Amino acid sequence: MNNNELSYYRLSLLSFLKESHPELTKDSSFINSRGDLAASTYSDAIKNGSSHEQAAEMANEILFNGLHFSRYDTIINVLWNEFSEEVPQGSAKDFALKLLPACEPVFAKYSPSDDFAYTPEYDLLYTELIGTIIIWLEEHEL
DSSP: OTOOOHHHHHHHHHHHHHOOOGGTTHHHHHHHHHHHHHHHHHHHHHOOOOOOOOHHHHHHHHHTOSSSSSSHHHHHHHHHHHTTTTOOOGHHHHHHHHHHHHHHHHTHHHHHHGGGSSSSHHHHHHHHHHHHHHHHHHHHOO
């Protein structure tokens, strides 16, 4: 497959990354390798007798593995829930991109997995993010 060619799986991944992991959208090596692995998983599953639905499910498992928890989406949720007066909902996505680097030290304390949002540690992360965002807003006089 041509390295510049965007397969169905590469395009699906890129679309997902734009929505939930914009910091990864420029990582073409990641997108290419994950997309190619998903495509070959699909192809192998079909060759081994799986239905198209089963093969697509296996490919999507590979494609989105480790990406279900999003730092970016988490920051947006904190902004929507806790800072709606300071940050209008329509500006939250752009604002979250600005906050992402400032929030990285908070995220580094945790090991977010795909189901992290359903753990008690998520509540601690959420609370720490509120504090980090308050400090950031004060430092930037917003």
